[in-house]
Amino acid sequence: QLSERLAKVAEYLPAGAVFADIGSDHAYLPCYVCLKDPQAQAIAGEVNQGPYDSALNEVKAHDLQSRIDVRLGDGLEVIQPGEVEQVTIAGMGGPLIRDILDRGRDKLTAVNRIIAQPNIDARSIRQWFYTHGYSLIDEQIMEEGGHIYEILAAEKGDPASAYESADLEKELWLGPYLMKEKAAAFRKKWREEMIKKEYILDQMQKAATVDAVKVDTLQKEIKWLQEVLS
Ligand code: SAM
Numbered sequence: 001q002l003s004e005r006l007a008k009v010a011e012y013l014p015a016g017a018v019f020a021d022i023g024s025d026h027a028y029l030p031c032y033v034c035l036k037d038p039q040a041q042a043i044a045g046e047v048n049q050g051p052y053d054s055a056l057n058e059v060k061a062h063d064l065q066s067r068i069d070v071r072l073g074d075g076l077e078v079i080q081p082g083e084v085e086q087v088t089i090a091g092m093g094g095p096l097i098r099d100i101l102d103r104g105r106d107k108l109t110a111v112n113r114i115i116a117q118p119n120i121d122a123r124s125i126r127q128w129f130y131t132h133g134y135s136l137i138d139e140q141i142m143e144e145g146g147h148i149y150e151i152l153a154a155e156k157g158d159p160a161s162a163y164e165s166a167d168l169e170k171e172l173w174l175g176p177y178l179m180k181e182k183a184a185a186f187r188k189k190w191r192e193e194m195i196k197k198e199y200i201l202d203q204m205q206k207a208a209t210v211d212a213v214k215v216d217t218l219q220k221e222i223k224w225l226q227e228v229l230s
Contacts (some may be wrong), residue, residue, distance in 0.1 A: 002032045005149050007037050007119065008140055009090050011151040012115045014042070019086035020045055022100060027055035029088060030068045044070045045078035076104025086113040094121030098128045100144045105132070115153045122150040126172045129154045139177040150175065172226045175176040179228050187229060194225040 002010075006029045013019060016039035023046065030042035044059070046052040055070045071078035076087070087108070089097045097116050101108070106159075108114075112141045114134060122139075129136055135157035141150050162176045171179065178186050179190050201218045204210060 002028055004142065004144050007170050008142060008151050009088055009117050013086055017086050018084050019088060020084045022075060022089045023092055024055050025051040026229060027068060027070060028057045031064060032056055033061050034064050034067050035062060042068045043079055044068055045076045045085060046072060073099035074105040079107050081107050082110040082230050085110060089116045090117035091119060094118035094124040098124045098226060101128055103147060113153065113155050117149060117151045122152060122175060123173045125152055128157045130172065133159060135159055136176065141176045141178050141183055141185045148185050148189045174228060190225050191229060194222060199223050
């Protein structure tokens, strides 16, 4: 049974996807997609030997060796330019996902869709999409097993199209689609963040020396959160 989190990542792959799943671990996502869709093909990339072996075993167990190629290597170095049309990267921190995309930019020429599921700091990925010619086409937020996850889908195109841009910094932080939709998981995540930030601000203001820049940033972020959660 695939996690709901990975099932939602898979929803953004078109029928007949030819994709690379980077940091695939057990290759659960490519196996799930290829079992459901007889036209789909995948490369499962892994940098670590243990997960790479798990991926090989999983692919073999489903007899999918002819459609899922498991490759050992760092990030996008496991693919050749033009080899895949979509990339999925799930279950890592946002900054790591951003670095993998950035270091592998030359491999993305034929990639028309990237689906990223950062465990933390989705902002760093939105920012990367924005500055590298990818248009954010959709976002989801969900809770599973006590964690809240965000899923971002982007395509080559006008990076500004998803944003109203009056307050770009705020939209890049909270997510332009998510902050409009305000789903229960979104409210929960950002309510908790707001309480943390209010506490930190309170402590800072009580301290002997006050860092004015940090206080300003916190006040700005708390104001944004109050607005979006009101
Ligand atoms: N994608 C799966 C998921 O979402 O359930 C597995 C997530 S697991 C927490 C992260 C995986 O990414 C690990 O198996 C790790 O070995 C792999 N990984 C970390 N850095 C990587 C890199 N630079 N290139 C490829 N794989 C990487």
